[in-house]
Amino acid sequence: xxxxxxxxxxxxxxxxxxxxxxxxxxxxxxxxxxxxxxxxxxxxxxxxxxxxxxxxxxxxxxxxxxxxxxxxxxxxxxxxxxxxxxxxxxxxxxxxxxxxxxxxxxxxxxxxxxxxxxxxxxxxxxxxxxxxxxxxxxxxxxxxxxxxxxxxxxxxxxxxxxxxxxxxxxxxxxxxxxxxxxxxxxxxxxxxxxxxxxxxxxxxxxxxxxxxxxxxxxxxxxxxxxxxxxxxxxxxxxxxxxxxxxxxxxxxxxxxxxxxxxxxxxxxxxxxxxxxxxxxxxxxxxxxxxxxxxxxxxxxxxxxxxxxxxxxxxxxxxxxxxxxxxxxxxxxxxxxxxxxxxxxxxxxxxxxxxxxxxxxxxxxxxxxxxxxxxxxxxxxxxxxxxxxxxxxxxxxxxxxxxxxxxxxxxxxxxxxxxxxxxxxxxxxxxxxxxxxxxxxxxxxxxxxxxxxxxxxxxxxxxxxxxxxxxxxxxxxxxxxxxxxxxxxxxxxxxxxxxxxxxxxxxxxxxxxxxxxxxxxxxxxxxxxxxxxxxxxxxxxxxxxxxxxxxxxxxxxxxxxxxxxxxxxxxxxxxxxxxxxxxxxxxxxxxxxxxxxxxxxxxxxxxxxxxxxxxxxxxxxxxxxxxxxxxxxxxxxxxxxxxxxxx
Amino acid sequence: xxxxxxxxxxxxxxxxxxxxxxxxxxxxxxxxxxxxxxxxxxxxxxxxxxxxxxxxxxxxxxxxxxxxxxxxxxxxxxxxxxxxxxxxxxxxxxxxxxxxxxxxxxxxxxxxxxxxxxxxxxxxxxxxxxxxxxxxxxxxxxxxxxxxxxxxxxxxxxxxxxxxxxxxxxxxxxxxxxxxxxxxxxxxxxxxxxxxxxxxxxxxxxxxxxxxxxxxxxxxxxxxxxxxxxxxxxxxxxxxxxxxxxxxxxxxxxxxxxxxxxxxxxxxxxxxxxxxxxxxxxxxxxxxxxxxxxxxxxxxxxxxxxxx
Numbered sequence: 001x002x003x004x005x006x007x008x009x010x011x012x013x014x015x016x017x018x019x020x021x022x023x024x025x026x027x028x029x030x031x032x033x034x035x036x037x038x039x040x041x042x043x044x045x046x047x048x049x050x051x052x053x054x055x056x057x058x059x060x061x062x063x064x065x066x067x068x069x070x071x072x073x074x075x076x077x078x079x080x081x082x083x084x085x086x087x088x089x090x091x092x093x094x095x096x097x098x099x100x101x102x103x104x105x106x107x108x109x110x111x112x113x114x115x116x117x118x119x120x121x122x123x124x125x126x127x128x129x130x131x132x133x134x135x136x137x138x139x140x141x142x143x144x145x146x147x148x149x150x151x152x153x154x155x156x157x158x159x160x161x162x163x164x165x166x167x168x169x170x171x172x173x174x175x176x177x178x179x180x181x182x183x184x185x186x187x188x189x190x191x192x193x194x195x196x197x198x199x200x201x202x203x204x205x206x207x208x209x210x211x212x213x214x215x216x217x218x219x220x221x222x223x224x225x226x227x228x229x230x231x232x233x234x235x236x237x238x239x240x241x242x243x244x245x246x247x248x249x250x251x252x253x254x255x256x257x258x259x260x261x262x263x264x265x266x267x268x269x270x271x272x273x274x275x276x277x278x279x280x281x282x283x284x285x286x287x288x289x290x291x292x293x294x295x296x297x298x299x300x301x302x303x304x305x306x307x308x309x310x311x312x313x314x315x316x317x318x319x320x321x322x323x324x325x326x327x328x329x330x331x332x333x334x335x336x337x338x339x340x341x342x343x344x345x346x347x348x349x350x351x352x353x354x355x356x357x358x359x360x361x362x363x364x365x366x367x368x369x370x371x372x373x374x375x376x377x378x379x380x381x382x383x384x385x386x387x388x389x390x391x392x393x394x395x396x397x398x399x400x401x402x403x404x405x406x407x408x409x410x411x412x413x414x415x416x417x418x419x420x421x422x423x424x425x426x427x428x429x430x431x432x433x434x435x436x437x438x439x440x441x442x443x444x445x446x447x448x449x450x451x452x453x454x455x456x457x458x459x460x461x462x463x464x465x466x467x468x469x470x471x472x473x474x475x476x477x478x479x480x481x482x483x484x485x486x487x488x489x490x491x492x493x494x495x496x497x498x499x500x501x502x503x504x505x506x507x508x509x510x511x512x513x514x515x516x517x518x519x520x521x522x523x524x525x526x527x528x529x530x531x532x533x534x535x536x537x538x539x540x541x542x543x544x545x546x547x548x549x550x551x552x553x554x555x556x557x558x559x560x561x562x563x564x565x566x567x568x569x570x571x572x573x574x575x576x577x578x579x580x581x582x583x584x585x586x587x588x589x590x591x592x593x594x595x596x597x598x599x600x601x602x603x604x605x606x607x608x609x610x611x612x613x614x615x616x617x618x619x620x621x622x623x624x625x626x627x628x629x630x631x632x633x634x635x636x637x638x639x640x641x642x643x644x645x646x
Numbered sequence: 647x648x649x650x651x652x653x654x655x656x657x658x659x660x661x662x663x664x665x666x667x668x669x670x671x672x673x674x675x676x677x678x679x680x681x682x683x684x685x686x687x688x689x690x691x692x693x694x695x696x697x698x699x700x701x702x703x704x705x706x707x708x709x710x711x712x713x714x715x716x717x718x719x720x721x722x723x724x725x726x727x728x729x730x731x732x733x734x735x736x737x738x739x740x741x742x743x744x745x746x747x748x749x750x751x752x753x754x755x756x757x758x759x760x761x762x763x764x765x766x767x768x769x770x771x772x773x774x775x776x777x778x779x780x781x782x783x784x785x786x787x788x789x790x791x792x793x794x795x796x797x798x799x800x801x802x803x804x805x806x807x808x809x810x811x812x813x814x815x816x817x818x819x820x821x822x823x824x825x826x827x828x829x830x831x832x833x834x835x836x837x838x839x840x841x842x843x844x845x846x847x848x849x850x851x852x853x854x855x856x857x858x859x860x861x862x863x864x865x866x867x868x869x870x871x872x873x874x875x876x877x878x879x880x881x882x883x884x885x886x887x888x889x890x891x892x893x894x895x896x897x898x899x900x901x902x903x904x905x906x907x908x909x910x911x912x913x914x915x916x917x918x919x920x921x922x923x924x925x926x927x928x929x930x931x932x933x934x935x936x937x938x939x940x941x942x943x944x945x946x947x948x949x950x951x952x953x954x
Contacts, residue, residue, distance in 0.1 A: 363767075366707040377709075386754045387723075387747060399746050399803065406798040414951045418794050422787055428750070429786035432757050433779035440764030440775075446705045505804070508741035512723070515742060518649075519656070519722035523715055523868050526660075532696040532864040542703035542768040543859055555764065555772025563780040566929050 001068060001122070002054050004040045004080075005115060011036065012111035015104050022103035026094050029107020033087035037114065040080035048073050048491065054122070064128040066119070067187060070494040075121050075248040078334060082240045082341050083114045088466040089345050090233040092459075096352045097231055101146045106231075109146070113139040113237065117245050126174045126184045129249075133170070137163045137213075140242060143234040144226055152229055159226040162212055162219055170209030173202050177256065189256045199257050200266075206253050207266065213246035215239075216304065217274035218597050220297035224285070227293035228357065232348025235289075239296045240341030244333050247303060251329075254311065255495060261413075264312025267304045268416040272423035274301025277597075279427045283434040284565055284572060284593055286557045287357045288350070291438050292343045295383065298427055299336045302398065303329050305420045309401040312413065319496060321405050324503055326492040327485055328397035334484070335390040335477055339382045342470040346376050349463060350442060353456035359441040359557035361449035368456040371464050373443040375471045380435040382474040385428060388512045390477035396507060397485070398424060430564075437560050446551040481509045558591060571596055648739050651731035651898050659725055662906050663874040664688035666913040673917045688874075692867045700863035705767035713762035714861065714868040717755060721872040724751040725879045728886050729806040730905045731898035743805040745793055748883060749786075752838070755876060756782050766860040777928055781844065784936045785834050791943040792831035795823045795950045796887055809890035822954050826946035828888040833939045838880040840873075841916055843923040843931060881912045 015029030050073070054066040068076060090110065094103055116136040123129040141156050141163075181189045194202075212219035227235040254263065278297030285291045310325025349372050354362060366373040378389070385391035399421060406417030447453045458464075477484060485503055541549040565574055572593060579588040619630070668685035675682020684690075702710060727748040732739045756778055763775030800808050800817050811817040819825045837844045861869055885892070885908055892904035926935070 364705060366709075373707075381754075381757070384753065384757060385750060386757060387750050392750055396744075396746050403794075403797045403803055404801065406794070407801045409953065411951050411953070414798065418791075418798070418947055418951065421794050421797075422790060425749075425790035426783075426787045428753060429779075429782040432753050432782060433760070436757050436760040436764070436775075436779065440761050444705075444707060444709060444761065444765040445767040445772075505802075506741065507744050507747060508738075511738065511742045512747065515652075515726050516719050516723050518653070519719045519726065520715060522656070522660075522722065523718050523871075526871075527696070527864055527868075530693070530696050532867070533699055534864075535699045538699065538701040539704050540701050542705060542766055542771075544769060551767070553769040554767050555769065555776060560772070560776045560779075563776060563928055564783055567780075567783070567933060 001043070001052055001066075001076075004036060004043065005118060007036045008033070008111050008115035008118070012108045012115065015111065016108035019102055019104040022098070023095075025104030026107050027091070029104070029111060030087050030091040030094060033107070033111050033114065034084055034091065037080040037083040037087060040118070041077055041084055044068075044073050044077035044080060048077070048487075063125075065124045065185065066122040066128075067124040068122050070491045071248070071252065072121050074330070074491050075244060076118055078244060078337050079114065079117050079121065079241045082337050083237065085466040085470050086233050086236050086240070086341060086345065087114075089236075089348075089463055092462040093233055093345075093348055093352070094231075096348075097146060100148055106143075106146050109139055109143050110234070110237075113143060113234075117241060120245050121248055124186050126178050126186070129186075130167070130171055130174065133249075134167060136242070136245070137167070140226075140234070140238055143238075144230045146234065147229055147231050149229075155225045155229045159222045162222045166209045166212030166219070168209075169205045169212075173205035173209060173253070176202060176205075177253070186252070186256070192257060194258060196258075196260050196262075199260050200262055202257055203254055203260075203263050204266070206250060207270065210246045210250040210253075211270070211300075214243040214250070214300045215297045216270060216300050217277045217297060218601060220274070220278060220281070220294065221595060221598050221602055223296050224281075224287070224290035224293040227296075227344070228287065228289045232289075232344050232351065235293070236341035236344035236348075239293065239344055240337045243296060243300060244337055247300070247307075247333060251307065251495075255314075259311065259314040261312060261315030264308045264310075264315055265412065265416045267308030267311055268420045271301045271304030271308055272419050274298065274304060275427040276301070276423050279430045279434060280568060280571065281595065283430050283437070284561050284574075286359050286591075286593075288359050288362075288438050288442060289344075289347050289357050291359075291434060292340070292347055295431070295434070296336075296340060298431070299332070299340065299383075302395065302424065302427065303332050303336065305424060306330075306332055306394075306398045306401060308420065309398070309405050309417070312405055312416075314496065316408070316413075318408075321401060322496050323489065323492055324397065324401040324404065326496065327488045327503060328394060328401050330488050330491065331397055331484060332391075332394035335382070335394050335474075338470050338473050338477065339379050339391065342375070342379045342467060342474070343383065345463075345467055345470075346372060346379060349459050349467075353459065354452045356449075356452050359438065361447075361452045362442045363445045363447040363453075363551075363554065364443070365447075365453050365456060366443040368453055369443075369458045371458060372467075375464070375467050376439060376443065378471045378474055380439045382478075384431045384435050386432075388475075388478050388509050388516065390474050393478050393481040393484075393509060395424065395428070400505075433561070433564070437557055441557045441560070445554050448551060448554065448556065450551075479509050479513065482506060573599070648732050652726055652739065654899070655728075655731045655902055656722055656726055658902060658906065659875060659878055660722075660871060662910070663871070663878050664692060666878070666910045667874060669910070670914045670917045670920070673914060674921050677917070677921045692870055695862070695867040695870065696864050698863045700865060703766050703768060703860055706765050706860075709761050709765045710860075713758055713765075714865040714872070716758045717762075718868050718872040718875075720751045720755040720758065721875040721879065724748055724755070725875055725882070727751070727805060728879065728882045729809055730882075730886070730892065731902050733806050733810060733893060740804055740806050745797060745803045745805060745808075745887075748805070748879075749789070752876075752880075753782070755872075768860050771860055780928065781837065781840075781932065784932045785837050788830060788936065788939045788943045789834045789838075791940075791947050792827040792834070793887070795827040795946050799824060799950065805886055809886055809893050812888070813890050813894055823946045823949035824888075826942060826949065828884075830939045830942035830946065831888060832884050833942070835880040835884045836916060836919065837936070837939075839877040839913075839916065841877075842920045843926050843935075877913065878909050881909050885909060885912070 011032040015025040018025035052068045056064040116132055116139055120132045120136055123132055141160050144156050178184050180192050215223045275298045278294050278301055282291045282294035306325050306329030310322050313322030313325055382389040382391045385395040402417045402420045406414050565572055575592045577590040667688040672682045672685045727743045729743045759778050760775040763771040797803050800811050892901045895901040
């Protein structure tokens, strides 16, 4: 494993060193990244059952130990595999940012970012973990800045701000755990002897710290801000795998705590809220990239629903539920990594060709970019969890876990598991609406603003190949559900107390496909025997009730969700402004949708901080003698403090 | 053998479904003091459509072309999940006949319907696509809340297993939460059939037909069958979970016949709501009427959580 880390580091340094020749650096950087990550993916996958250790040579403040167990191997595999597809895609895609940033720096950051994620997964020590965690955050922030445009700085600050809130919670939790365990090594943390209250407190801190990075509700506000600003390959990595690294750390640390049944309840409640709010915002947004970004919040919620079942199972000592919950959670993590990175890369394709992110300006792109469109269709079906694709397989497992969990006697478990099933079903219904809208508005119908797709053409094969690979995995991971569940069972059995429980009663995906095929034959037989009219299809304008057809008559992304927005008006503030200058001039419509939680939760805090910053500004007046005075006061205080307390 | 019965189940439903529609049209005409069409009118309509040529709008792409078949596949696969000719002892199909498989095939139907609607670039198709999604947004949770009571009560998501438990009386109407859930569920399934007052036309014929307005010829015939099949399936879904008495007969063919009679009865009885029901606007109508269904289903869930 150290070879992989070293290779990534070397590639990163080499591409940075070539900053005078950005095009060459870009080729080397992304090309090597794809080769190394392919090797890494194969390596981690073939060593799934092994445990590996690696000590950083040399002497540091603490001795950084890196350790990969089965779970770590699985997540490392996930990171490197998605990194493989994304770096292959970036090989051609990165050229789009030639004028905005130095491509050598881009490639270097990209490699370093992958490396930092792999190291976070492997690190086995509080100090190195926190350090690498912050490095990962900073690198992702720099990747956001690659797409330098107006307001980018502010968006990065919001991202970093939320990341810092999370990191501080995480730091507190880890330090408390370390002091209780008397060591900084995670592998010696086990069997912490703490009460239930302390355990729940630590769990909540971990959830805040790592959940904020994963984009859980109510920290979802950074998702659209950061991902829309990012180049699409970076957002594919961030959404596809960075948030999975946070989830990995969350699972790893929470398993070290004494298990309480409330862990499960907390996760189920947070998961339910995350997925409902995530999908509502995904549904109403008019920017396709924001829509995809918000749906990360939704999917993290769905993963939490699975993990909630798992922690409930651990807390109540029912290994069957724990096993199924973890399998469901990991399965959805795997699937989300595949289809979310796929969707972000597709959005990159759309953006480079049309230069717009507004769905109300797009339409009819299928005719220009047929392959991108078909791949997008598969990804949309997959994210909507429609059978027989992979999203359905994992959501079905989550449903099954919740149903089994809800069977137990006792009101609270029944309540929380019912909540999980209801939330998941509402999410399912709205995801259908959200992604059929995204797909329809971008690729189907007629362009609403014909300028947007004028110069669009299908992207190169180098960009399409990795997308086709991921799309075929969306199908494959669904079809081979039983094999994947078998593989995940082995991994999960290493992290929960040994049981002989197995997963039984799965649905059979091949059978579903077989029956769908059987059904698909019927209409053709029916048409053949009834001698249907097979004459050529005449082409005409769309029917507009006798009026002359105009492309603006089509339904737009905004009006599509009008009825739902009205029904949810208590949650979504929607302002519409109409400017009319004169009777014959064109009316201008401005529509704004406000994020309820941004207005109520974040804005007041930001304003408060800004006000405080303004107030304490009087200390900074540029007079040297005053500054010397500050130092003097500080020294005196320290002396007094030291005299009395040390 | 199971597969042959499954095929018989599917084909017979396709053959009989237009008859139910014909009977209900005739009955509706009688209520309105008209003579009305023959009860075989829906068959004639489909045969006529097969002979007609087709047009399509200039904006359409491959989605429009494959939509009729995908709609048919999802409706037919939905129907196949109903365990009528096979039961819990059928080992193979028990891994297929699952509540969530059925629900998500329904979702697939909805997805294709919306996407095809947007593809035509027809303003009315677009609005009806939006409404299709909105109806899903309103109905899905009510249906699932009712089903939660059943699934958690029986501890399974498999339809054959649930049916057999209800048939044998081990689980059923003696349990209040189950009984209450059944009323809300029937309501939602009626909404899913998309008949009045849930066709949400708001005085425009084009809206009611929606995406269908752009289809014609054999494509339209296939969609017509798919929609009839979906209507039968959602009513059958209610029967299989809450009144699986047709399965008490051992002979698969006989239980299929019984099932079709039951579904036909429910379908034709729908005319009493369809014909006498008022028309609503989508916002007020859905919100007000579905709130009642939601309240009923929540009552049953609360009863379940309390352990009654």
